[in-house]
Amino acid sequence: MQQTIATLAGAAVTLALVAASASPAFAVSRGNMPAYCRGEASSQYGTKPMYVKTGKIAKAKDGSLSIKGTVDQGSEGIKAFQCRFDKKGNFIDVMALTSDGE
Template identity: 65%
Template sequence: MRFRIAAALLALVASSGAQAAPISAKNRPAYCRGEASGMYGTRPLYVKTARPVKEHGGQAIYGTVDKGSEGIKRFKCRFDARGNFIDVMALTPDGE
């Protein structure tokens, strides 16, 4: 019975289309550093970002992460026109 209730609640939340609140313009670089550090498995201290730029109707923040012996990796964070975070895109191929 508990499983059915939990499954019903999960389905309700998933179908509601709930989104996180937009990230304020001044907080986007820090948010980007946090997301990139998670993607690359490092601390935000090793992530550097440039100023946001307008791109494809939203904003992009380009940056680098120092992976030590693996080298410097380039990435970009994307935000839509409302300031919602879209994703972190790797810009440096890793030979995969």
């Protein structure tokens, strides 16, 4: 009986740890959004954040936030993108605004 309880408790702890480590959503403060956006865009485009420029934060009617920017990819040119955040400040994604011709 004690072994069964210990096994169940161990399983519960394991499930809690897995759930906690599965990309928890967290709000990004407005002051940190441009830097966070540059980091995410640089990762998506495979470049350094210093080659990424971001504009001002725009607020949509539904309360969501976005930041438009550009990334200099050298010989591949300058690509436009938009970082999107929900109304709570949770990062959604980086959306390409420049077609890669695909």
